[in-house]
Amino acid sequence: MVFCMQVDTVDLFKVLSDPTRRAIFERLTREGEQTVHALTDRFAVTQPAISKHLALLKLANLVTDRREGRETHYKAQPKALAPLVDWVSLYGAFWRERMDRLESLLERMEP
């Protein structure tokens, strides 16, 4: 069975809106690749629940997995977050607002 799903920014938000999934992603980002077992030990959640979280993170391209023997290892892909942060747009809005303030200050200043 082949899943062909488009994950857009909104879905990224949805995937990361769950605190446990965020915590799993954060841990993988900070500590590197880990197995499902290792993650299950760290979180007070059952292994099927962890696996479900990981499947959703994988669907959003936030983690990749790799089979080794009987274990599956998961690795964070922080670059998948890039669509969430468009720094150029954010700073564009920031500077436009500040330039408006600069203009009003100039109006108030002595010549």
Added chain:
Amino acid sequence: MIEQARTTMEQSAATRSVVIERELPHAPEKVWRALTESSLIAEWLMANDFQLAVGHRFSFRAAPVPGWNGIIECEVQVVEPYARLAYSWGTMGMENAVTWTLTATEGGTHLRMEQSGFGADQEANYKGATYGWKRFIGNLEQVVGGLD
């Protein structure tokens, strides 16, 4: 007073930058003061300990929000009185450069601001230890929510 405001944003894939330009009905000397006197900068940009000297390190301080300490570390790089001012702009693991260019016009000053250095590598730098993911994502939702 007739005010002409022109705002443009330029983006290119290789070295993305934010460019904002405005026509101001004020002399370059006056605009320069607003850009270079600490107390005046604080009125329109952010609290700061700016000094007009190449090599001076200073910071801008905004109210901290979850995921961001509100501090921008800077260093004055270029001072050409009434014409050009540039400083580095470092925050959230990213290092940008902000350059102000003033050109005298018939009616006042053409002011150009360029914030450069948004390379693909730079934007990936925000990952990792310098940043609190949980808070970051929470804050981001607020930011994006406020963009509409």
